[in-house]
Amino acid sequence: xxxxxxxxxxxxxxxxxxxxxxxxxxxxxxxxxxxxxxxxxxxxxxxxxxxxxxxxxxxxxxxxxxxxxxxxxxxxxxxxxxxxxxxxxxxxxxxxxxxxxxxxxxxxxxxxxxxxxxxx
Amino acid sequence: xxxxxxxxxxxxxxxxxxxxxxxxxxxxxxxxxxxxxxxxxxxxxxxxxxxxxxxxxxxxxxxxxxxxxxxxxxxxxxxxxxxxxxxxxxxxxxxxxxxxxxxxxxxxxxx
Numbered sequence: 008x009x010x011x012x013x014x015x016x017x018x019x020x021x022x023x024x025x026x027x028x029x030x031x032x033x034x035x036x037x038x039x040x041x042x043x044x045x046x047x048x049x050x051x052x053x054x055x056x057x058x059x060x061x062x063x064x065x066x067x068x069x070x071x072x073x074x075x076x077x078x079x080x081x082x083x084x085x086x087x088x089x090x091x092x093x094x095x096x097x098x099x100x101x102x103x104x105x106x107x108x109x110x111x112x113x114x115x116x117x118x119x120x121x122x123x124x125x126x127x
Numbered sequence: 128x129x130x131x132x133x134x135x136x137x138x139x140x141x142x143x144x145x146x147x148x149x150x151x152x153x154x155x156x157x158x159x160x161x162x163x164x165x166x167x168x169x170x171x172x173x174x175x176x177x178x179x180x181x182x183x184x185x186x187x188x189x190x191x192x193x194x195x196x197x198x199x200x201x202x203x204x205x206x207x208x209x210x211x212x213x214x215x216x217x218x219x220x221x222x223x224x225x226x227x228x229x230x231x232x233x234x235x236x237x238x
Contacts, residue, residue: 044227046173053130053232054165054173054216067226103172112220112227113163113178120172 009034011104011118019098019125025091029104029118036085037062042107044114045078045089047100055100059107060087094125131156131217131230138236144205147233149217150198155228157198161220164193164202167232168213176215177202204235212237 015027029043036043044059058068060078068076077090091098101122105114132150139145149162156162160180165173175184177193180200190205200219204211217230 042226046229054167054218054229056218056227056229059226067224070225107227108178111163111179111182112161112218113175113184114165114173114218115175115178115184117172117174 009106009116011106011116013102013104013118013121015121015123017122017124019094019123020127021095021125022093025089025094025098025123025125027089027102027104027121027123029087029089031085031087031106036080036087037082040109042067042109042112043080043087044105044107046103046105046114047098048103048120049097049100057089057091057102061109096125099123099125129228131219131228133215133217133230133233135231136234136236138238139204139207140238141207141209143207144203145207145235147202147204147215147217147235149200149202149219149230151200151219151228152198155219155221156195156200159220160195162193162195162200163218164191164200165216165218166211166213167216173216207237209237211235 012030019025042059045057075092080087101120103120104118106116164177167173181193221228
């Protein structure tokens with residue numbers, strides 16, 4: 008059974024870079040059938056798609072975050088990562104990683120989520 | 128890329144049916160039959176309930192159904208149960224560069 012697990016610092020200072028990793032277990036990140044994505048949810052608010060990556064390294068970003076986001080993949084470790092630069096309090100959120108089927112883009116497997124707070 | 132529009136809240140009594148709408152544009156919902164719906168209980172990760180507009184993943188109750196007309200997708204839950212009380216989000220494919228756009232979410236209350 009495929010599982011995703013987010014990891015990274017829970018507290019980031021304003022203007023610094025948020026870095027998170029999603030570890031995939033029970034399956035291969037190198038499957039040609041899936042995208043691997045990041046989604047966030049600020050406290051009390053809705054879901055926001057941040058971006059996705061294919062195992063080949065092709066990336067897709069939310070236009071509103073594109074200038075600050077980098078998503079990368081490490082197939083040798085079965086992991087993909089998120090970097091969000093120049094963070095502010097508005098980036099405080101629960102960050103989820105998820106798998107999307109490329110045939111229909113539904114996100115069928117999610118990590119449990121990790122809370123990141125931006126504060127000095 | 129603007130978020131899809133959902134009602135903030137809907138409610139219904141046990142056994143009744145409710146419908147949640149999700150309005151996009153001709154660039155997302157209207158152009159592709161690739162709308163998915165997610166259920167999220169408090170403190171939990173979202174769960175895929177509908178994909179490709181109307182298909183249910185294995186294990187999802189057939190009380191959940193999806194449809195689309197023009198730029199608006201809909202999720203219908205029949206035979207409401209207390210456990211259906213949750214937040215529901217729609218999401219649409221939005222093209223080869225943007226990929227995904229979510230709705231703002233709808234809180235379902237079972238009275």
